[in-house]
Amino acid sequence: MSINTRNVVFALIAAVAISACSSTPEDTTTTEAPVYTPTDSEVDGGSMDTSYAPAEQTDPTLQYRVVYFDFDKANIRSDAIAILKAHALYLSQNPGARVRIEGHADERGTREYNMALGERRAKAAASFLAANGASASQLEIISYGEERPVALGHEETSWSQNRRSELNYTVEAP
Numbered sequence: 001m002s003i004n005t006r007n008v009v010f011a012l013i014a015a016v017a018i019s020a021c022s023s024t025p026e027d028t029t030t031t032e033a034p035v036y037t038p039t040d041s042e043v044d045g046g047s048m049d050t051s052y053a054p055a056e057q058t059d060p061t062l063q064y065r066v067v068y069f070d071f072d073k074a075n076i077r078s079d080a081i082a083i084l085k086a087h088a089l090y091l092s093q094n095p096g097a098r099v100r101i102e103g104h105a106d107e108r109g110t111r112e113y114n115m116a117l118g119e120r121r122a123k124a125a126a127s128f129l130a131a132n133g134a135s136a137s138q139l140e141i142i143s144y145g146e147e148r149p150v151a152l153g154h155e156e157t158s159w160s161q162n163r164r165s166e167l168n169y170t171v172e173a174p
Contacts (some may be wrong), residue, residue, distance in 0.1 A: 062084035065167045067125060071106075075153035076128050077096065082129045087167055092133030099134075101125050102166045103143040106159035111145060118143030125165040140170070 056130035076084065086158035096162055103122030112116035122141035130136055 005068075024166050059086050059090070062090055066164050067167075069121050069163045069165070071163065072109075073115070074124045075118065075127050076124055081128075084125060085132055088129045088132035088134045091126065091129060091135070095135065095138070098138050098140065098170045099129075100140045100142060100168045100170050102148075102168060103141065103145075103148050104148060104162055104166070106162040107146045107154070109146075110157065111147075114145035115143050118145045118146075121163075121165045125167070137141075140165070 024115075031094060064083045064086075067083055068077065069075070069095040069137055075099065084168070087099070101122045103118030103120070103125075105117045105121070107114075109117065112160065119141065122143055126139045126141050149158070149162045150164075
């Protein structure tokens with residue numbers, strides 16, 4: 001396959017993926033993790049299964065689910081290491097837990113470039129988690145590129161908030 005053909009195929013795949021995205025912006029303004037409240041039956045002797053939600057009370061660092069990146073980079077920054085190590089430890093101690101790592105980019109650059117950059121950022125976070133105890137089967141990556149910004153401004157303050165990877169815990173299908 002020639003380079004030109006491969007580029008055209010990649011552009012078509014990216015265009016289909018982007019067109020499949022919802023045009024309604026998702027409200028992602030909060031980064032707080034939901035708090036689990038047991039039901040009366042669980043408190044009265046039922047089993048309380050919290051294996052898919054990190055227990056923030058055991059390690060407060062688990063409440064942080066977003067790691068940020070420098071402009072045009074996919075390297076894990078030093079301020080993200082403690083967050084990712086805490087999540088890696090949680091995942092290694094809870095083999096039933098699954099996490100989706102969503103990579104994002106700011107609005108600068110082409111959509112195709114930002115999709116690839118978001119994927120590199122998600123892969124960097126996933127590699128860090130795997131290197132620190134998480135199983136590869138617990139990790140899923142996805143890139144949203146510039147399509148899901150948390151800050152809508154057109155200046156460095158907004159752009160720096162959009163250069164991120166988010167850790168979202170999911171429940172395994174039965």
